Amino acid sequence: MTAVHAPVSGLLDVERVAADFPILSRTVRGGNRLVYLDSGATSQKPVSVLDAERDFYTRHNAAVHRGAHLLAEEATDAYEAARATIAALIGAETRELVFTKNATEALNLVSYAFSNATAKAQHGRPLPSGAERFVLRPGDEIVVTEMEHHANLVPWQEVCDKTGAVLRWIGIDDQGRLDLDHPEHGLHAVLGERTRVVALAHQSNVLGTVTPVRVVADAAHAVGALVVVDACQSVPHMPIDVADLGADYIAFSGHKMLGPSGIGVLWGRYDLLEAMPPFLTGGSMIEVVRMEGSTFAPPPQRFEAGVPMAAQAVGLGAAVDYLQALTSADGSLSGLAAVAAHEHALTAYALGSLAEMPGVRLIGPADTTSRGAAVSFVVEGIHAHDVGQVLDDRGVEVRVGHHCAWPLHRRLGVAASTRATFYVYNGLRDVDDLVAGVRHAQSFFGVA
Amino acid sequence: MDLESLYQEIILDHYKRPRGRGLREPFDAEVHHVNPTCGDELTLRVTLDGDVITDISYDGQGCSISQASASVLHEQLVGETVATGLATTDAFVTLMQGRGRVEPDEDVLGDAVAFAGVAKYPARVKCALLGWMAWKDAVSQAVASETPEVAP
Numbered sequence: 001m002t003a004v005h006a007p008v009s010g011l012l013d014v015e016r017v018a019a020d021f022p023i024l025s026r027t028v029r030g031g032n033r034l035v036y037l038d039s040g041a042t043s044q045k046p047v048s049v050l051d052a053e054r055d056f057y058t059r060h061n062a063a064v065h066r067g068a069h070l071l072a073e074e075a076t077d078a079y080e081a082a083r084a085t086i087a088a089l090i091g092a093e094t095r096e097l098v099f100t101k102n103a104t105e106a107l108n109l110v111s112y113a114f115s116n117a118t119a120k121a122q123h124g125r126p127l128p129s130g131a132e133r134f135v136l137r138p139g140d141e142i143v144v145t146e147m148e149h150h151a152n153l154v155p156w157q158e159v160c161d162k163t164g165a166v167l168r169w170i171g172i173d174d175q176g177r178l179d180l181d182h183p184e185h186g187l188h189a190v191l192g193e194r195t196r197v198v199a200l201a202h203q204s205n206v207l208g209t210v211t212p213v214r215v216v217a218d219a220a221h222a223v224g225a226l227v228v229v230d231a232c233q234s235v236p237h238m239p240i241d242v243a244d245l246g247a248d249y250i251a252f253s254g255h256k257m258l259g260p261s262g263i264g265v266l267w268g269r270y271d272l273l274e275a276m277p278p279f280l281t282g283g284s285m286i287e288v289v290r291m292e293g294s295t296f297a298p299p300p301q302r303f304e305a306g307v308p309m310a311a312q313a314v315g316l317g318a319a320v321d322y323l324q325a326l327t328s329a330d331g332s333l334s335g336l337a338a339v340a341a342h343e344h345a346l347t348a349y350a351l352g353s354l355a356e357m358p359g360v361r362l363i364g365p366a367d368t369t370s371r372g373a374a375v376s377f378v379v380e381g382i383h384a385h386d387v388g389q390v391l392d393d394r395g396v397e398v399r400v401g402h403h404c405a406w407p408l409h410r411r412l413g414v415a416a417s418t419r420a421t422f423y424v425y426n427g428l429r430d431v432d433d434l435v436a437g438v439r440h441a442q443s444f445f446g447v448a
Numbered sequence: 449m450d451l452e453s454l455y456q457e458i459i460l461d462h463y464k465r466p467r468g469r470g471l472r473e474p475f476d477a478e479v480h481h482v483n484p485t486c487g488d489e490l491t492l493r494v495t496l497d498g499d500v501i502t503d504i505s506y507d508g509q510g511c512s513i514s515q516a517s518a519s520v521l522h523e524q525l526v527g528e529t530v531a532t533g534l535a536t537t538d539a540f541v542t543l544m545q546g547r548g549r550v551e552p553d554e555d556v557l558g559d560a561v562a563f564a565g566v567a568k569y570p571a572r573v574k575c576a577l578l579g580w581m582a583w584k585d586a587v588s589q590a591v592a593s594e595t596p597e598v599a600p
């Protein structure tokens with residue numbers, strides 16, 4: 001039985017969008033329609049992205065920024081054009097954008113600037129001018145939040161272990177929002193004159209919570225700290241302008257925004273990038289190399305050692321073009337604003353449907369205020385793995401476990417949760433299939 | 449479609465009525481194993497009398513497959529010799545890693561044959577093995593601590 005839905009405003013024309021994604025027409029597990037609700041882990045790719053990568057390899061392939069032949073020129077142009085497209089998406093200058101393998105590498109690139117600068121300073125070795133900002137002393141503090149993905153937590157723990165800095169964190173309330181006013185683990189309780197870095201997610205990959213980055217960033221800047229934002233779950237889903245956001249760095253992954261795997265982005269304020277020692281070293285990132293020592297290229301090249309992932313960059317550029325060309329079905333919105341409105345409508349529908357189900361407990365904000373399209377929940381009496389298995393058997397693909405946010409799950413008193421995430425190719429019907437699947441799991445395991 | 453072959457009655461029964469669950473004293477070795485992909489945890493104790501397994505007690509939280517598997521482990525191995533227990537474990541591991549192409553031997557595995565369907569779901573194999581890997585670890589510690597230290 002398929003529910004018939006009255007028109008919901010803000011939605012994209014899902015059937016038309018889904019037709020651009022070849023994988024969505026395949027069937028799974030015995031002929032079931034594929035209902036892909038795991039875009040928070042990685043998104044599917046439209047044909048235009050696949051074509052862009054293929055076209056690069058079939059016509060322009062060469063090593064970027066090396067060699068002077070025609071193909072090298074074309075490949076370099078394509079790679080740099082992608083950089084400009086992606087920079088424009090987030091309101092950044094092109095030279096402020098560094099390509100990495102993924103967001104994890106981008107966050108490590110920043111965290112290593114601190115441990116590398118600290119190590120070099122201890123030995124009196126040369127550092128770029130301005131690098132004192134990255135030198136940590138024992139007792140300096142790095143602040144994260146309790147809802148971070150491991151990618152924006154473990155690198156900072158490592159920096160602390162290498163430098164003697166101390167990790168502190170902002171807690172969350174039971175609704176899964178940052179508990180900024182808490183007397184012990186609120187923003188002002190945790191920030192102090194020793195705070196050197198504040199690293200936080202813009203949108204939680206588990207709870208969907210959108211954090212008040214501007215508020216946190218202003219407070220962090222007031223004590224002289226740098227602000228690193230994990231924008232993995234925001235750049236793909238909403239309009240972002242780095243000037244408005246107030247961060248000093250943002251990191252995101254191409255594969256979560258319709259782009260290929262193997263490409264991520266670090267955006268950083270140029271003066272900060274210039275002051276940072278390199279992360280990975282080798283070819284392409286140098287200025288002059290002598291046996292006695294080397295000097296390094298200016299950013300972004302300083303942080304792009306080795307032959308880069310040119311085809312993936314081109315693919316990500318095509319993904320950005322695709323996202324920007326989307327319009328809502330009623331023509332009222334376009335680009336990332338249309339994406340955000342679409343996801344907002346789906347999230348509202350999913351939260352409403354799941355909240356009505358006996359034995360289902362949502363984790364994360366119960367309404368759509370400052371909340372994105374990650375919907376996580378616990379089904380009483382059924383482990384998330386088993387919920388996921390029953391859903392998978394019906395073609396509904398969700399994520400189960402702790403979603404690389406183990407401390408967050410511990411804080412919420414949940415061992416593992418089931419997470420559905422929505423993107424441009426999901427419709428109301430997918431939410432219905434999710435709900436029907438959860439109901440089936442309850443009857444299969446005899447808990448409802 | 450394949451749900452019933454994965455979740456055999458025996459598995460669901462062990463999940464709902466776990467045998468031998470709870471940590472007991474005395475014991476010769478205790479281990480704590482986790483499945484880092486999903487956060488499932490198991491604490492397991494082994495008690496030996498000579499080379500006979502007199503108890504396997506356990507506690508933890510996890511999915512139906514991991515919990516039922518620990519329960520079956522308890523039922524199959526308590527009262528057996530360590531050598532038989534390890535042979536059963538080897539057979540179980542072979543079955544689990546066989547991608548559904550290994551013919552299970554019920555004489556060796558007992559109720560553990562019910563997990564044959566799990567082998568077709570690579571993501572769940574770790575769940576089924578959690579308890580067995582914990583027991584293998586615990587028994588090797590227990591045996592090592594019983595063996596008198598040989599002076600160098």
Ligand SMILES: Cc1ncc(COP(=O)(O)O)c(C=O)c1O
Pocket residue numbers: 040041102103104105149151152201203204205230232233253264404
């Ligand atoms: C919030 C958040 N941060 C960081 C990451 C890490 O991204 P990647 O694995 O692409 O480096 C992810 C996704 O896995 C995420 O959702």
